[in-house]
Amino acid sequence: MNKLSGNKITPNEAVYILIGIMLDLNIVSIANALVPIAKQTSWISALLGGVYPLYVGILAVFVSRKYPKDNILTLSKNIFGNIIGNILNFLFLISLMIYFCAGLSEVTIISRTYVVPFLSSLKIYVSILLLAAYTASKGLKTVSRICFFNFIGLITLIIISLGILRNGSLLNVSPVFGVSLKKIIAASRDSAYDYALMETVFLIYPLIEDSKKIKTIVLKSTAFIVIVYTWITFISIYYLGIDIIPKTIWAFVEVSRDIEIKNITNLRYLVLFILLFISIKSMSILYYLSLLILDNIKKIKNKPIVIFLIGILVIYVCKNYFKTLHDRNEILEYAIPVITIYNLSYVSVISLVSLLKKDDIVGKKQKK
Amino acid sequence: MKRYLIIITILLTYMFYLYGNTRVPIEEVDIIVGFGYDVMDKSNGQIQYSVPFNSYIFKPNEEKLSVTKTGRGKNLTEAEQDRDSKVERKYISGLEMVYVISEKYAKMGIKDLIDERFRNTEANDMAYVVVCKGNSEDIFSFQELGYISTSDYIYGLMKNIDGYNFFSQNYKLIDVFVRMDSKGRQVLLPYIEISKNGLNLTGLALFNKDKMVKKIDIKEARILNLLREDNVKGVLSIRKDNKKYIDFYAKSKNRKVKCYKENGKYKFDINLTLTGEIISNTLYEDILSSKDVKEKFEKDMKQQVENMCNEFINKMQYQYKIDCLELGRYGAAEFGRLKNVDWNEIVSNSEIKVNVKVMVESEGRGDY
């Protein structure tokens, strides 16, 4: 009981959270994004994409060593001054919000297609956001619990997907190096979206109990994610083949449909349930982080109202700009590169500056 | 507290006593499930009313059967009395599912039967009313596999009518009540007939006040429904040749009708929004990924629907000369109900404009 009420999270929980934040519903469509470019070698691209979270994670390790108590929001304010720092932080918040809306709209579209076509999208938005808001309002500890279940769900998902090995063919994945390296790298750049949000490690590291363990945390979570993504991409190609994947929208859901395990019918619903859970978890984390950033920019006095307002805003955006897959994809096509570049440079610049500065900027201020 | 508990108990006992008394062993009652209304020419030039009804009979071995009994007479009341005299058992009405009116009866006018139903407190307002070809008696004696009675069959048919063909659910007795004498409204009932595939829906019967005017076939009925009803669903297709076609499962949303006067002439604008999903597509390539193609489809579809609608409206204005789109209702709402004007005539002579907006909302799980 005491542990729950404490604000700090254990290193293990941090791993789950980091996994939770990077891995969202994209796993079902990661193959769709990569296959048009890298063809049957897409899984290598997915593997290479892991460089991105690794880079961000390592930066975080260094920064956290120097400033174990301050997150990137405070750092950016200290470096650039309150106004510019806040603006930068706010832009960072906006990027999170875009992921938020994109994720919500995707889970809605998927569940409307496969599970509950009779529910209107508004109802699904509201139901999911209610759950997410509730978890987020309970604090990082609760969020980490959800992430833990999510982790278990992921493992289940991967175990389930082993069932398709019998049906597919290695011929679908070969020839392994039939595609030029250039294309593989080009595709791995596309996987950035799937690996995105590793930046948020900069937000949560002050909340981790044992700040020395950040290195292992980062490495563990990145490795896990890379394995999951690579595996999912691989298995999708292995079963469906590269000619069929572009025809689907969510390749992995199609894969899971055809898995035959004795005595378990309707495996697909289990898979979809796990996917739904994954998505709710992502929403909870993003909700929580948005609150965290907002709180940093301006102290939140009335939490419920802010939560409510964020919910309304997200629903409004989703309903108007992310309603259909087309709209969603079109926006993301433009937004993702911008967001990724911004986030990357935001994180890099701040960490470089704060690492290079000799005197302890934060410490000074605190002493004052 | 005790006291009024006693009161309630007494009251409940009393109520149960009151209603419990009607219970008769189920084997001893007929449950009427469908009423029919026919008229026939007699040899002496007079008209004979014939009112069959379809009822369940419970056999001691718990089997259910259905029988049809008919009463005849010079007018409706007489025929109904004749029918009642033929029932040898207690019968329960109020559970009827359908009213089947023969085309001939409908053409003579259904005012008398509607009036009788309206007065009768036991009438089930939620029973469906349909017009049939030939005699309703023949319809009732038509046995459909897997159904106890034809009434069940017709009831099922009506209950699922709104999934396709843009039919609504407004074919119940209450809807006839509400429409028959209201300003600017017209009754519209489904038309069924026995064909070689069994009993099916073949169109719509258009009414002017209480008299049936015309039967239109299913193709026209779709367009009429689309123009007249709110929130209906159906398939719209663009067909280029045998192989190249696209099917769009559309839902009409936010139908808006505007009525205004210009130079003393009434004008009506009907705005339709069709959202929905593509259920099969061999006509447009890349509709999933390319926004341009999607927009082109939306434009083509809009054009086609508008053409269809205009064609129908022309026909309505010059041939049928009745306001089966209930535009008069909007006119009355705009310019007053209390004036004694014939909306059929006004609508037939006014300008009607149709604007359609097509939006593809979801794309299924992929495009093959």
Place this chain on the structure above:
Amino acid sequence: MEKNKKNKVMIICVLVAVLIVFFLEKSEEAPNVEELDIAVGIGYNITEKSDGIYYDIPFNVYYFQENGKTKSNIRQGRDKTTGQVKQERQRESPRSYSLGFEKVVLIEEKFAKYGIRGILDVSFNLPKFNNDAFVFVCRENTNEYFKEDIMGYTSTSDFLYGLIKNMQDNWFFGENYKYKDLILIVDSEGRNAVLPYIEKEKDEIAIKGMALFKGDKLKAVIDINDAKWMNILREKKSKGLLTLKKNSKEYINSYSSSQKKVKCIKNGEECKFIIDLDISGDIISNTMYKDLFSNTETLKNFEKLMASEIRGYLLDFVKKMQTDYRVDCLELGKIAAAKYGRGTGVDWNEVVCRSEIEINVRFKVNSVGRGEY
């Protein structure tokens, strides 16, 4: 106190908002299960009329009788596009359909020749569609089949479902005749679909051969004997009955299982395929050799004879395939593509028909039964 009140107001606000969304927002109702027709079979036909082609898509549905028995019925729909057919069908259906329980999909031969892309498209789009339904090609209108009342089966669909399962054990049939396989195969590079072909003869429905597809179109129908050879060459692992026959009285039946290995060698521009077959069998009847049981020499002899006999048939079939059908129904192109790269624009059907195919057969007797009579 103050905070409590605020929270209360918040909760009420949220509740009201949620209520509004859930009660006033329109959405389709999910139908009750009892009000659904369970479709167990779907048929696809086309009829040509003066104003174009009409699709005719009947559903084979279960219905439940009052006495607790289940029977089946047909629900039809006919129109110019597959989507419109759906709409037409609903006009005579007192229930809406529940998809997801289909056991079989029947395609009329005419339809298959015309191209099955439309079917794949419409069903691929439907998330509920059962991917595990078996697909058949049939000679006559599918209604003829669904109408049939087969003793001991609720519907024709159930019967066919049992039939195809049985064929896998006796005629070297594979199991890839499901709808999901069709989706995977039709557009994949170097792959071609084959489907069981059924016919109705004197009120009896039987699998009479195989339908070979090229892309989404039916290219040829082969009879059941050819189908056997094709299956041996096509399936990775298969089981069935092989016969060595001298005359009508002297023959050996062997219940065999076959394993296939394919190699592809590129000789300059030409490809060469080597198919190695490893067949092992149990002798189940033998009127040809007297001493098969005791004499290893005879056994060896028999094995050799059998292998060459089989090889002869297989080569015959391959020749037929290369010259008559001109379809790569053995999916050799798949192997070549995996080896020499995809997406190069090569027509594997052409390549396979042109290239040399070498077949090596090894036959081995597993057991000779419990003795000789």
Place this chain on the structure above:
Amino acid sequence: MNNREKILKENDYNLTSSQYTAVVFGTMVGVSTISITKGIVRYAHQDLWISTAVGAIFPIYIFILTMVIFKKSPGENILTLNRKYFGKFAGGLLNLILLVYFLITLLIIGNTYIDMITTFSAGFLSPFKVALAVFAVSAYAASNGLRVVAKVSQIALYLTFLLILPSIMALKEAKIINIYPVFESGFSGIVNGGIEAFKQYLGIEIIFIIYPYLKQKDKMAKVTVNAILLTTLVHVWIGFISVYYLGSDVILKSDWSFLLVTESVTISLINNFRYIFILVWSLIILKSISLYYSALLFCLKDFTSNKFQYKILAFVVLPLLVLLCIEFENIFPTEEILNFITISYEIYLIFLGTLMAITVSIKSPKEQRKN
């Protein structure tokens, strides 16, 4: 005087504010509420729901009068005041008219209820049985004092909303267009409809009699206004939803338009909704009857000596009531007579209330100080 004080002291007669609200609400919402649209639609057409709101003028006026009287003499009801100010004879006459009025109302409600039961369910029960049962139960309730009646009213209040709630679903089914054009029937139409709607608010006059029984005297205004607002809300909603769903042309024809609405929208959810409706509505009607019954008893008590307790009175009147109720159609053969009676009583009530208010404010400026 002694006796009256005794009554007031009796704990049984002190109503809490929520009970009082329920009682005032219960006096107005009763058997005729489901047919509220019937008379008004002739004048106000699709604007009838505005008229129902206009009709609220009547209870508000009565309420103002009550407040005036209440301010001056918070402990005495109109029956005693009548005798006090107009003498034994004139006051007694005024009270007698009031008594007859309550009696007739009671009979009308009883009769309507019998009608409903016999038309909506199989009419195998004789009117006598129904009348006996209904009046016996309400006599029991009324004889046990206002508090019991108030509790029944409280339950009835919730039940009323329970019955009205399903009609919200009708919002989804129909279109706002039936309401348009608003104000088409013009000022006179709406006002005429409003006067017609006064009828629906009849019953409010019972507060003339019961106002001394509110426990927290300072809350009188708030509580009564609440009840009136609630009633108006219910009436306007019923008027509105009926027009919205059915359209004015159909309302013109149907007697119980609201029943038609709720039935149509709920039938798909609850089978036999009509029976549930009648069952619940019976409870509500029972409350109305009990209320009028107590009012009647108050009046009767005014004429009789102290010996007759409420309990005895209640059961003494019972046979008479049942008898009159069965013979109702013979006594009032046509609807016009009933209409005439209602209208004359409306006028009488306004007259009586105004008279008393004026008299009270002129004659007893000192009494207030005493209290």
